[in-house]
Amino acid sequence: MFHFANPEYLYGLIAVPLLVLLYIYTSFQRVKKEQRWGSRRMLKSLVPGISVWRPLTKFALLLSALALCLVMLARPQMGARQVTKEKSGIEVAFMLDISNSMLSEDVQPNRLERAKLLVSTMIERMQNDKVSLGVFAGEAYPQLPITTDYASAKVFLNAISTDMVTSQGTNIGAAIRLADKSFTDAKNVGKAIILITDGEDHEGGAVEAAQEVAKEGRKLFVLGVGSTDGTQIPTPEGPLQDENGHPVITRLNEEMCKELSKAGKGLYFHIDNTSNAQTQLQHELDQMQHAPLKDTETAYNEQFQAIGLIVLLLLIMDFFMFETQNPWIDRLHIFRKK
Structure with a gap:
């Protein structure tokens, strides 16, 4: 062609x-x-x-x-021809919480958009690392298989919204297990799961899933987004209400986030209106073991x-x-x- x-x-x-x-x-x-x-x-x-x-x-x-x-x-x-190249990097699986609580505006512009901005900035700074992308609410869904195609990753990232799922809730255990499946079979290479959530786990089994991936040599970094004070969830019809007509209050569950990161042998970082969480996370990823990664590219x-x-x-x-x-x-x- x-x-x-x-x-x-x-x-x-x-x-x-x-x-x-x-x-x-x-x-x-x-x-x-x-x-x-x-x-x-x-x-x-x-x-x-x-x-x-x-x-x-x-x-x-x-x-x-x-x-x-x-x-x-x-x-x-x-x-065109297929060319296999070896690059030195790590594998990173991003999992974003897209439950309705991520629409809360206790960070600007809201929890989800703030999380997407952090992921986008990290992808822009990647060079040879492989990245995958997934979302979760009541269930976990893959968005992009592991790749070095950062342009495609940003396209999929920009399209993420809370309207992508019909099953509400926060199934963190399913998100961790799905992220673990996205990695390649490469040995001696650092593999990190970056989970961005407000920590309101409604399904259970998250700690057990974190322990399982830790046994396989993965590191689970949990990024908690939001405030612990609690805030309402905005919708086009007004604040989200429960079955009794009372406004739903969502709070960042830092205890859950810290427990998960400890079980996954990683660290917990709090996302606020600064870039501190991103800087700290980037430092930790830089310390992980970088190994040659084979990647097939189309050469014209x-x-x-x-x-x-x-x-x-x-x-x-x-x-x-x-x-x-x-x-x-x-x-x-x-x-x-x-």
Whole structure:
């Protein structure tokens, strides 16, 4: 399949017709000035070496070279192959709580958006690490399998919302087990589960799941988002209410979060309106064991070399062509009328 790796350079081709129009305009102005001095036949007899077609040919050569240079910069590619590369990094599985309580605004703009901002910033700073993405509420759902495609990770991350699930609740145990399944079989490489939640576990079994992944050599980092004071959950119809018509109050359960991180042999960090949690977490990830990770990428075959040779040929032709008649080239009778 033929395509361009950097098609934005092709916009420069808009300048080609503009340069043609400019050349026509300047040529027309030159002819008008020449006519003031006399007829073109008389002027040509006074300057026998002048050529009309040589300047036009040189302009066409340079313009063609310019256009082909722009095409070359756009990197035409055709054909593809799979390339396996080894990179040194770790594996990180992000699990985001998307229960309704994550809409609370005790951190700005709300708990979920604050968590997404933290994950997005961490992904931007990754280089060779592999990352997976999942969400959970009453159940856990995978969003992106483990990959080094950070652009896709950010696309999936931006699409996360509380509307993605119909089963409400907070099943942290299911989230931990799903994150554990996302890792590869690579040995001697650090593997971290980053769980972002407000800690209101409604299903149970979370501590047992954390202990299980710790036995397998994973580290569970729990990031608690929100405040312990408690706040209401906003909805388009007003604060969320229980079956008795009373506003639902959600609080960050730090005790649960700390217990989970301890069981998972990791650490607990509190997400507030600063970047402290992100900085501390990044420091801990940097300390984990980095090992070569095999990653398969699609490599496209570059085709700019042939265009480069044509550009070089055009420039050589332009270099050896003079605007006035040349006795050596004149022997070829290229521009002479028969």
